[in-house]
Amino acid sequence: MEKEIAELFTELRYKKPLIHQITNFVTMNDCANVTLAAGASPVMASSPCEAGEMAMLSEALVINIGTLQPESFDGMMSAGKAANSKGIPVIFDPVGVGATVYRTNCAMEIIKGIRPAIIRGNASEMNRLIGGQSITKGVDAAYVADSNAEIARTVAAAFNCIAVVSGKEDAVSNGKHTYLIQNGHPMLTRITGTGCMSSALIGCFAALRINLLHSAVAGISLMGIAGELAATSLSDQEGTGTFRVRLLDFISLMNKEMWLEGVRIIEV
Amino acid sequence: MEKEIAELFTELRYKKPLIHQITNFVTMNDCANVTLAAGASPVMASSPCEAGEMAMLSEALVINIGTLQPESFDGMMSAGKAANSKGIPVIFDPVGVGATVYRTNCAMEIIKGIRPAIIRGNASEMNRLIGGQSITKGVDAAYVADSNAEIARTVAAAFNCIAVVSGKEDAVSNGKHTYLIQNGHPMLTRITGTGCMSSALIGCFAALRINLLHSAVAGISLMGIAGELAATSLSDQEGTGTFRVRLLDFISLMNKEMWLEGVRIIEV
Amino acid sequence: MEKEIAELFTELRYKKPLIHQITNFVTMNDCANVTLAAGASPVMASSPCEAGEMAMLSEALVINIGTLQPESFDGMMSAGKAANSKGIPVIFDPVGVGATVYRTNCAMEIIKGIRPAIIRGNASEMNRLIGGQSITKGVDAAYVADSNAEIARTVAAAFNCIAVVSGKEDAVSNGKHTYLIQNGHPMLTRITGTGCMSSALIGCFAALRINLLHSAVAGISLMGIAGELAATSLSDQEGTGTFRVRLLDFISLMNKEMWLEGVRIIEV
Numbered sequence: 001m002e003k004e005i006a007e008l009f010t011e012l013r014y015k016k017p018l019i020h021q022i023t024n025f026v027t028m029n030d031c032a033n034v035t036l037a038a039g040a041s042p043v044m045a046s047s048p049c050e051a052g053e054m055a056m057l058s059e060a061l062v063i064n065i066g067t068l069q070p071e072s073f074d075g076m077m078s079a080g081k082a083a084n085s086k087g088i089p090v091i092f093d094p095v096g097v098g099a100t101v102y103r104t105n106c107a108m109e110i111i112k113g114i115r116p117a118i119i120r121g122n123a124s125e126m127n128r129l130i131g132g133q134s135i136t137k138g139v140d141a142a143y144v145a146d147s148n149a150e151i152a153r154t155v156a157a158a159f160n161c162i163a164v165v166s167g168k169e170d171a172v173s174n175g176k177h178t179y180l181i182q183n184g185h186p187m188l189t190r191i192t193g194t195g196c197m198s199s200a201l202i203g204c205f206a207a208l209r210i211n212l213l214h215s216a217v218a219g220i221s222l223m224g225i226a227g228e229l230a231a232t233s234l235s236d237q238e239g240t241g242t243f244r245v246r247l248l249d250f251i252s253l254m255n256k257e258m259w260l261e262g263v264r265i266i267e268v
Numbered sequence: 269m270e271k272e273i274a275e276l277f278t279e280l281r282y283k284k285p286l287i288h289q290i291t292n293f294v295t296m297n298d299c300a301n302v303t304l305a306a307g308a309s310p311v312m313a314s315s316p317c318e319a320g321e322m323a324m325l326s327e328a329l330v331i332n333i334g335t336l337q338p339e340s341f342d343g344m345m346s347a348g349k350a351a352n353s354k355g356i357p358v359i360f361d362p363v364g365v366g367a368t369v370y371r372t373n374c375a376m377e378i379i380k381g382i383r384p385a386i387i388r389g390n391a392s393e394m395n396r397l398i399g400g401q402s403i404t405k406g407v408d409a410a411y412v413a414d415s416n417a418e419i420a421r422t423v424a425a426a427f428n429c430i431a432v433v434s435g436k437e438d439a440v441s442n443g444k445h446t447y448l449i450q451n452g453h454p455m456l457t458r459i460t461g462t463g464c465m466s467s468a469l470i471g472c473f474a475a476l477r478i479n480l481l482h483s484a485v486a487g488i489s490l491m492g493i494a495g496e497l498a499a500t501s502l503s504d505q506e507g508t509g510t511f512r513v514r515l516l517d518f519i520s521l522m523n524k525e526m527w528l529e530g531v532r533i534i535e536v
Numbered sequence: 537m538e539k540e541i542a543e544l545f546t547e548l549r550y551k552k553p554l555i556h557q558i559t560n561f562v563t564m565n566d567c568a569n570v571t572l573a574a575g576a577s578p579v580m581a582s583s584p585c586e587a588g589e590m591a592m593l594s595e596a597l598v599i600n601i602g603t604l605q606p607e608s609f610d611g612m613m614s615a616g617k618a619a620n621s622k623g624i625p626v627i628f629d630p631v632g633v634g635a636t637v638y639r640t641n642c643a644m645e646i647i648k649g650i651r652p653a654i655i656r657g658n659a660s661e662m663n664r665l666i667g668g669q670s671i672t673k674g675v676d677a678a679y680v681a682d683s684n685a686e687i688a689r690t691v692a693a694a695f696n697c698i699a700v701v702s703g704k705e706d707a708v709s710n711g712k713h714t715y716l717i718q719n720g721h722p723m724l725t726r727i728t729g730t731g732c733m734s735s736a737l738i739g740c741f742a743a744l745r746i747n748l749l750h751s752a753v754a755g756i757s758l759m760g761i762a763g764e765l766a767a768t769s770l771s772d773q774e775g776t777g778t779f780r781v782r783l784l785d786f787i788s789l790m791n792k793e794m795w796l797e798g799v800r801i802i803e804v
Contacts, residue, residue: 027297
């Protein structure tokens with residue numbers, strides 16, 4: 001599998017697909033920059049006045065509810081339905097789902113109304129997605145999440161999608177096959193937006209429409225490997241500011257050889 | 269006092285409180301990153317659909333009107349009232365108050381409706397807050413602000429809060445005791461958001477709910493000391509881009525020893 | 537001409553004009569930082585509740601439709617009309633015009649309702665502006681754009697403005713005189729916002745109200761020269777993250793001597 005995934009890095013820089021992102025205000029500049037660094041091209045049009053039309057021009061759609069508002073939610077639904085109608089893959093990042101009733105309700109509406117191809121979140125967010133569904137199905141008490149791999153497998157099966165659970169080890173599952181990506185560094189939790197940026201990167205690879213499972217592994221592992229390289233490059237006098245800069249540097253420098261050398265992936 | 273304040277730096281990294289920030293679109297990424305760098309955790313939910321609920325989950329609320337809109341104003345009021353009801357400290361940054369009628373009216377509504385625990389602004393903004401109140405009391409002509417310390421003392425007394433006036437020397441007052449923090453560097457005025465970031469940092473320390481006056485001093489002095497360290501680290505070929513990076517670096521590296529070595533504080 | 541333009545760099549740092557920017561959410565932090573780096577002062581108030589009043593306080597207005605929404609569009613129209621009424625120059629950046637019907641309609645409404653003094657876009661955006669107008673005039677088929685210089689000349693003549701077409705070589709025209717600025721570097725296309733930042737910089741120089749054609753050349757060439765300096769400073773281990781930092785560094789370090797040494801401009 002690694003060799004096929006590695007080819008996606010070359011392919012992405014060659015094809016430069018357009019990635020439509022309706023994302024949060026906090027990290028959208030970071031998401032645009034990692035999209036460009038990886039070789040794709042970002043566009044971010046959240047107004048319902050144009051979100052659907054813009055989605056039709058794109059090769060993937062990334063939806064992120066980090067700073068959800070009624071107007072951008074309408075834009076997400078409009079863009080998502082347009083993407084669905086044309087077979088454009090939708091990547092969903094349910095940021096903070098579970099924190100408020102509004103956010104949880106919107107997240108469930110997105111999943112049901114748009115059918116994302118890939119969902120990425122941390123263990124607590126992803127767990128909440130299944131918990132929410134389980135409650136409506138009355139089986140919440142039966143659900144026990146004991147690992148990222150287990151959560152990923154359950155989310156993938158529940159929503160018929162690829163699920164990516166970020167954490168110390170990232171888990172990627174299509175419900176049948178589940179992989180652990182053993183890359184990353186604690187520094188990635190000390191800057192804002194590394195989750196959002198991972199979802200953007202997954203969107204870049206998904207836009208190639210070669211293999212969605214591989215795209216999810218490519219995107220999440222790219223963040224992990226670049227994070228390792230950035231963290232190990234730091235001197236004692238450098239902190240999270242320089243780390244952010246080097247993270248973008250290494251994403252922009254990544255190629256198939258560097259990726260093959262850095263990636264640690266196991267099937268579980 | 270310095271020794272007690274220094275302990276807050278250790279405490280913050282240990283407790284990692286959640287800081288809800290309804291802030292402006294220009295500097296929100298910077299505010300999120302300094303919050304993480306200082307050891308706390310940011311969340312930014314401005315929609316009235318969830319702002320109040322999110323505030324209830326947080327340990328401090330920072331309100332910043334840099335890019336005020338009717339919808340985010342409703343979110344601020346909703347979050348502020350929720351915070352008040354639970355005794356969660358509110359930090360208010362009246363960015364640009366006085367520039368437009370809308371902004372001034374909203375700022376006064378926030379102060380009256382929410383009762384911020386801490387208000388931070390530059391001399392002209394803070395002065396305008398008292399001027400505005402003085403006008404409604406018919407005593408505007410009698411008001412003369414001759415120093416940051418005087419403005420801080422007057423704002424603190426007028427609104428029964430801690431007041432922080434940023435400038436060449438930052439003044440912090442609770443109306444009874446007033447301190448000058450003699451840290452900082454002119455480079456801090458050559459990048460956007462250092463005021464907003466200072467308010468975010470004050471929010472981080474206030475979230476510990478140990479001593480609000482100490483929290484205000486800790487937050488504003490952290491920005492000043494990190495600014496000095498960042499500026500003095502620059503070579504001739506480095507400008508405001510590198511300064512921004514190093515500023516975040518030094519905030520993330522700060523600890524009680526570095527702070528005690530760097531801080532210059534006097535009571536006036 | 538070069539000597540007169542070079543003086544604008546000194547003048548800008550001396551006068552520090554206030555630049556009102558109603559711009560997109562993705563790159564607004566970058567735009568604020570380049571505005572400060574060049575020596576001016578940014579303010580960004582997009583709500584129709586205050587956008588017009590804020591424009592009256594400013595010395596230039598920059599309008600950018602990168603993340604257009606009905607509310608910010610109303611703010612743009614309100615600010616633009618206020619600026620027109622006081623003779624404050626308006627710089628318009630028609631980001632992505634042509635991509636959606638909504639964006640195209642709004643762009644044409646801005647051009648007709650506000651009469652920008654300067655319009656800056658890439659070749660495809662600027663071409664679309666004339667194509668759009670040509671369609672309404674029924675002469676679309678007759679239009680052929682063969683170079684940036686030709687597009688700039690046509691846009692300038694069509695809208696009675698200064699037109700700046702960004703690209704490998706940037707073209708600046710007032711309809712009578714047309715210049716090519718042969719600065720820049722491919723790395724400028726690998727980070728987000730260099731177009732938006734160029735428009736912001738043009739706004740800074742336009743705020744001096746000395747010579748609009750010179751202001752356009754100053755702003756666009758500043759981005760190109762800083763991009764060259766930033767790109768050539770990179771080591772093999774540095775990528776787009778470090779490039780972004782150095783770009784801001786060199787904008788903040790630029791002075792008339794550096795500009796005169798770096799600029800390559802020809803009349804065509």
